[in-house]
Amino acid sequence: MKQFNFENVTDHLTGLNLDGYKFPIDRRDFIIGGSAIFAGFLIPGSSSIAANSDGKDHAQVNAWVSIHANGDVIIVSPNAEMGQGTMTGIPLLAAEELDADWSRVTVKQVGPVSKEFGNPLFGGIIHTVASLTTAGLFDNVRLAGAQARKMLLDQASKQWNVPASKLKTENGYVYHGSKKISYGDVVKASGNVKNPPKVTLADLKKPNEYKLVGRDIPRVDIPAKVDGSAEFGLDVQIPGMIHASIIRAPMHGAKPKKITDDNDAELKSKVSVIKLDYGVAVVSADIADVLEARDGIEVEWDFPSVGRKYDSVRSLKDYVKVSEDSSVKGIAWPGKAHVPWAPAVKGNQKDYDAKMKSDDFKSISASYTTEHTYHAQMEPMNATAKVSPDGKSAEIWAPTQAVSVSTFAAAGVLKTSPQNIKLNTTFLGGGFGRRAQVDYVVDAVILSKITKKVVKVVWSREDDLAAGAFKPSTAVNLSAALGKDGSIEAWKHRTVAESPLRYYAKRLLGKNGEDILVMSGAEQLNYTMPNQIAEHINREQGTRLAAWRGIGHGPNRFATECFVDEIALSLGKDPAEYRLYLANNPRIKRVIKKVMEMADWGKSKPGLAQGIAYSDYNGSHSAGVAEISLNEKTGKIRVHRYFIAVDAGLPLIPDNVRAQIESGVIYGISSALTEKVSHAEGIVQQSNFHDYEVMRMADVPEINIEILPFGDRPSAVGELGLPTTAPAIANAVHKMTGKRVRQMPMNSETILEALKA
Amino acid sequence: MINISVNKVPRSVRGKEDTSLLWVLRDKLKLSGTKFGCGAGLCGACTIHVNGEPVRSCQTTLGDVEGKEITTIEGLAATESLENGQHPLQKAWVAEQVPQCGYCQSGQIMRAAGLLKKNDRPSRDEIKEFMNTNICRCGTYNRIVTAIEKASREG
Ligand code: FES
Numbered sequence: 037m038k039q040f041n042f043e044n045v046t047d048h049l050t051g052l053n054l055d056g057y058k059f060p061i062d063r064r065d066f067i068i069g070g071s072a073i074f075a076g077f078l079i080p081g082s083s084s085i086a087a088n089s090d091g092k093d094h095a096q097v098n099a100w101v102s103i104h105a106n107g108d109v110i111i112v113s114p115n116a117e118m119g120q121g122t123m124t125g126i127p128l129l130a131a132e133e134l135d136a137d138w139s140r141v142t143v144k145q146v147g148p149v150s151k152e153f154g155n156p157l158f159g160g161i162i163h164t165v166a167s168l169t170t171a172g173l174f175d176n177v178r179l180a181g182a183q184a185r186k187m188l189l190d191q192a193s194k195q196w197n198v199p200a201s202k203l204k205t206e207n208g209y210v211y212h213g214s215k216k217i218s219y220g221d222v223v224k225a226s227g228n229v230k231n232p233p234k235v236t237l238a239d240l241k242k243p244n245e246y247k248l249v250g251r252d253i254p255r256v257d258i259p260a261k262v263d264g265s266a267e268f269g270l271d272v273q274i275p276g277m278i279h280a281s282i283i284r285a286p287m288h289g290a291k292p293k294k295i296t297d298d299n300d301a302e303l304k305s306k307v308s309v310i311k312l313d314y315g316v317a318v319v320s321a322d323i324a325d326v327l328e329a330r331d332g333i334e335v336e337w338d339f340p341s342v343g344r345k346y347d348s349v350r351s352l353k354d355y356v357k358v359s360e361d362s363s364v365k366g367i368a369w370p371g372k373a374h375v376p377w378a379p380a381v382k383g384n385q386k387d388y389d390a391k392m393k394s395d396d397f398k399s400i401s402a403s404y405t406t407e408h409t410y411h412a413q414m415e416p417m418n419a420t421a422k423v424s425p426d427g428k429s430a431e432i433w434a435p436t437q438a439v440s441v442s443t444f445a446a447a448g449v450l451k452t453s454p455q456n457i458k459l460n461t462t463f464l465g466g467g468f469g470r471r472a473q474v475d476y477v478v479d480a481v482i483l484s485k486i487t488k489k490v491v492k493v494v495w496s497r498e499d500d501l502a503a504g505a506f507k508p509s510t511a512v513n514l515s516a517a518l519g520k521d522g523s524i525e526a527w528k529h530r531t532v533a534e535s536p537l538r539y540y541a542k543r544l545l546g547k548n549g550e551d552i553l554v555m556s557g558a559e560q561l562n563y564t565m566p567n568q569i570a571e572h573i574n575r576e577q578g579t580r581l582a583a584w585r586g587i588g589h590g591p592n593r594f595a596t597e598c599f600v601d602e603i604a605l606s607l608g609k610d611p612a613e614y615r616l617y618l619a620n621n622p623r624i625k626r627v628i629k630k631v632m633e634m635a636d637w638g639k640s641k642p643g644l645a646q647g648i649a650y651s652d653y654n655g656s657h658s659a660g661v662a663e664i665s666l667n668e669k670t671g672k673i674r675v676h677r678y679f680i681a682v683d684a685g686l687p688l689i690p691d692n693v694r695a696q697i698e699s700g701v702i703y704g705i706s707s708a709l710t711e712k713v714s715h716a717e718g719i720v721q722q723s724n725f726h727d728y729e730v731m732r733m734a735d736v737p738e739i740n741i742e743i744l745p746f747g748d749r750p751s752a753v754g755e756l757g758l759p760t761t762a763p764a765i766a767n768a769v770h771k772m773t774g775k776r777v778r779q780m781p782m783n784s785e786t787i788l789e790a791l792k793a
Numbered sequence: 794m795i796n797i798s799v800n801k802v803p804r805s806v807r808g809k810e811d812t813s814l815l816w817v818l819r820d821k822l823k824l825s826g827t828k829f830g831c832g833a834g835l836c837g838a839c840t841i842h843v844n845g846e847p848v849r850s851c852q853t854t855l856g857d858v859e860g861k862e863i864t865t866i867e868g869l870a871a872t873e874s875l876e877n878g879q880h881p882l883q884k885a886w887v888a889e890q891v892p893q894c895g896y897c898q899s900g901q902i903m904r905a906a907g908l909l910k911k912n913d914r915p916s917r918d919e920i921k922e923f924m925n926t927n928i929c930r931c932g933t934y935n936r937i938v939t940a941i942e943k944a945s946r947e948g
């Protein structure tokens with residue numbers, strides 16, 4: 037048996053230092069006739085177009101755009117395509133400013149090879165999280181397209197000897213009056229050009245000049261996703277590749293103590309068993325042998341004392357008590373950490389205390405809980421790595437949201453520079469936040485280094501769940517002092533939860549330890565509340581945690597939007613009208629009014645009941661109405677229809693916005709009704725889709741979506757469908773039964789218990 | 794050596810009778826359109842046809858399919874001798890922009906093709922019942938229903 041103890045592997049997951057990182061290629065030269073700098077796979081911009089040219093005779097205008105003499109335009113997509121459409125949406129913005137013929141555009145997935153691809157909202161790294169790719173890259177990618185267009189105009193102006201101001205562009209051609217020349221022909225006739233022309237934001241189009249943006253452009257990745265040809269991480273095949281599966285530590289920090297291999301000699305001869313710091317790897321050329329051998333191996337573990345004590349049921353009860361005990365102080369949440377443009381939350385503890393005690397105000401409070409939930413992305417974790425013989429560089433193929441961080445982590449493992457890591461981002465079979473971590477990349481790099489072979493690491497579904505990194509479980513206590521007219525004069529929000537960022541990305545914590553993954557949605561920026569306090573009480577449990585779709589907005593909005601309903605009803609007001617009264621901004625009022633109209637608010641059919649909720653998400657707004665029935669004998673809730681009005685700024689591809697909202701709504705309802713991970717003695721109790729139930733087709737409601745465009749910039753979409761779902765359902769349950777359910781998931785058990793209360 | 798027929802091509806595969814067909818298809822025959830989702834018969838990502846019937850390849854062994862005709866997503870259009878290379882379901886899937894991450898979609902399409910073979914005009918409820926075996930975590934369910942209805946109308 038081979039022994040390998042990799043020191044402090046997890047430090048690479050938690051202590052990544054991005055300072056001083058230099059991108060391997062930063063090439064701004066405008067080259068004609070040079071060779072392409074890109075690595076990656078090609079997706080035709082429309083299904084009618086054949087493969088791209090051979091890379092000669094093209095103008096590489098900037099990192100984003102190259103124009104070929106044959107008329108092809110290649111635009112890169114640096115972010116993870118996990119179904120959200122970034123591979124279409126980002127290149128579309130460059131094509132728009134370029135006035136390209138979209139049918140001649142080819143999209144190229146690239147790794148972190150140029151700093152131009154970095155997202156300014158994430159310190160310039162490529163990181164596909166928080167639904168902020170489009171918002172973050174919106175200016176840079178449009179400027180890249182505009183620069184390419186200006187270059188073509190300058191060249192055509194020289195070739196025709198006409199001032200550039202007399203020329204215009206349309207659909208892949210430069211025009212002077214009725215005379216025209218294709219972009220490809222301009223490139224063909226151009227010589228070497230040293231510097232691309234300068235462009236500024238003032239050169240960009242106004243929304244009313246858009247020709248591509250705002251239309252239902254089909255997604256470029258879809259054709260490959262209906263015929264089996266799309267390459268996901270698990271599909272990567274590299275010559276000489278071997279397979280590995282890791283019997284993973286059942287909790288963070290557990291180490292293998294004793295390994296018993298009961299396989300027969302023949303099987304043993306075909307596989308290697310490698311002891312790692314955090315598991316036992318089984319490696320062989322043939323995946324079937326790996327999986328068979330793995331079943332014959334028993335591992336005993338040394339458990340860490342903290343994680344071993346964790347019991348999710350007991351802890352959640354404790355969280356509720358702590359949330360209600362104001363003597364336990366928390367970390368103040370300023371409310372603007374994740375929305376730089378939003379006003380900070382203003383809180384005043386003295387004023388809060390006075391109002392809560394005063395007879396002039398009515399005080400109210402309630403506590404809400406949520407359980408751990410699992411991402412359950414359809415493609416289990418995996419990655420493939422090829423470490424060079426000297427162990428100082430590597431090529432990696434990975435389905436990862438953490439494009440840049442994967443290279444930092446691999447460099448950390450190999451004690452080399454990130455410049456020596458080449459990352460190929462494959463399609464992702466779902467991400468939802470789980471793939472913002474890089475544990476699977478680290479697996480592959482370590483095993484390739486040890487075996488000196490190309491290694492594909494495959495997690496089973498059971499591995500993926502047992503070593504999942506979950507949404508933390510939460511207890512939220514809310515309290516408020518209400519004025520005579522129903523105004524909210526003081527408000528306090530206390531969330532008790534274990535911090536995911538402390539587990540996997542300490543560098544992202546705020547100055548005082550603020551964790552956006554727990555606290556997003558604990559601020560009330562869109563309701564009038566002159567005095568609001570929000571705080572996080574952290575509880576270290578040693579569990580594995582991650583960002584989960586919607587981050588803090590899921591649990592926090594479940595609490596706050598139920599609580600707003602409770603307040604409205606305690607005042608004898610209609611919950612929708614009360615929200616309109618609280619709303620401090622016309623955009624909020626607009627989505628609420630719209631969804632009331634869509635759902636015919638207040639007029640549901642016999643046997644059905646409606647509940648409403650509002651939520652923001654990273655600059656976007658949504659209001660949802662759930663229409664449910666409830667079987668009081670079984671406790672089963674059925675959502676029949678879900679109505680949602682969304683304002684995500686400027687919708688780039690409206691049909692894709694709808695698809696993302698459908699997705700978020702279903703993900704949200706699924707988690708609201710059934711999803712729950714539990715831990716006993718630190719060990720995850722669920723193992724596959726039979727005991728971790730996600731929504732299937734028969735339970736899916738009719739979903740009605742209205743998009744309300746706003747302004748000239750897009751904002752977050754991918755998570756926006758989720759936060760309203762759970763509170764809207766809980767509010768509908770109250771409407772139907774008069775009983776308040778303050779626990780997620782709202783499964784039969786929870787509902788039957790609430791009905792008894 | 795076990796002889797099977799995949800997408801109308803005879804193949805001899807070295808492996809034990811009890812080897813999972815899913816990994817044979819994916820790693821030995823390099824037909825990676827068939828996906829590994831749960832390995833336990835719970836998600837449907839690995840759905841293929843054996844003699845025209847939708848089955849879960851993760852729950853099927855090499856021995857089970859000896860001498861039988863297997864169809865995977867890569868061969869769906871060809872085995873039904875469709876001229877322009879796309880099955881009506883695949884066309885409908887593109888028209889309705891069904892896939893998001895896409896990982897479950899080979900399985901969804903193979904399952905739906907099995908449905909249409911038996912019932913060329915399924916009702917909405919019949920579709921929902923038959924397709925309930927297949928998970929889509931991205932939540933493309935409503936588009937799948939619309940696409941199946943479209944394919945059954947136009948196919
Ligand atoms: S992989 Fe076969 S049913 Fe899930």
Ligand code: FES
Nearest residue numbers: 894895929930931
């Ligand atoms: S499209 Fe992602 S799981 Fe179905």
